[in-house]
Amino acid sequence: MGVLNDSEYQDLAALRDDQDRHQHGWATDTCGIDLRAVDRFVQIGLCEMADADTLLQLRPGPSQWAARLTPEGHDTLVYLPARRSNTPSPRPRHPGPEATREVQLRPKALEAVRLYLALESDLRQPPAHGLDDAVHAAQRADTGSGWLLHLTEPQVDSVAYALWLEARAHSVGPANRFARECGSKYKPRSRSS
Template sequence: MDDYDPFELQDSDFAPVEATASRLALLTLEEAHDLLRVLVTVAQEGGPVSAEADRLAKEIAARVPSELSIQAGRRRRGRSRMGAVKQAAALELLGVVEEWQETAEHGWVLDVDGVPREGVLKAAASGLVELAERDERAELSARAGRPVRWAARLTGQGRDLLLYARSQHAAGPAAAGPEYRLVELMPSQMDVVRVVTGLADQLQVPPAPGLDERVRAAVQDRVSGRWRVYLTAEQMASIAYGLWLHKMAGSAAEANRFSRDHGIAHTSAT
């Protein structure tokens, strides 16, 4: 904790900390963890910690994972983002191979066509491209009038992967008109929305018309992991309602994040 200094602590800072007890359920995991570290730091430095603040610290400690768990989660998310970037780069390379292959008379991408050799070798190891054998390279060298060090072309699996990836984008969240707004949902938020649309026939406040079709057409961004979908204001209000149900059932993080990102939050009728 020596390297953690959230802010300069003053005596006047502790009243807001005590008031946070009633809002504990509204904190995200990392916000609660940071608050716990503040309280522990105050106690270690001999600062005035009231009984309420001490109770709050114990309550958070019982609910929040350890620092190691938080760091492990951050590492997993980092690896996930890196994996998504690599997947996007691999798809881009396959698209380039396809483009050059279709314009080449011989149907091969040669070593001077601007396609990185390392990427081709990795794609070949995954069975997405085929590398020319020695006899084929000799024939290509004769046609090119120079030695061809390597040549590649898409395999059936490579073509199918491109087709599948493009179909995901083709079925993506196209805006049908000016009344639609781009919404990005975290995976946990999308899980809630899918539950809500699945309960449409049973809910007393059913989802807005067309929300289920929009959810089915949503596309997950390969880098951020968020689901991208265009929605009307009425459909966004339905999502806010579903996230409010999820919040009242025990988890507020999804509703709070939606409110911060899009400025929409459902409030119970009074």
């Protein structure tokens, strides 16, 4: 489970486009994507497969398989091109909330969180309330190149999700480091159709 390459990104986008074309909201085996690619997307939480009952209901059909993007899959399609084009950081909107936990982020991780915040209006799983303020209020650590943030637990979870998206688009290092140092790692929840 790592960075999506261009071919995988195109397959994921094709799944989204095919599911959008169908009234039933599922991409089917007629979309031209290899089932192995779909299985990989399912394993990393980017899409879900239809069960047997759902397959029987799809028209025209019956299809051999059907899949649709999860919110994480949608957000990956939003995040990855923005990451590659180096979208600028968002501007803060208002003063920061009360903090409950101090977290240190390295510059690359903070950059990923800023990109996640900049994409807020396009995401299915937007940042926790006040995360933008906490990022704006971040201060340099006394030693090293890290930044100190004061975050609520929902904000810590949002940072973990931002770094999970970063792992799909660019590098798994920030997500792994955050999991080790802060004990927080995003895992897509399993969904049934």
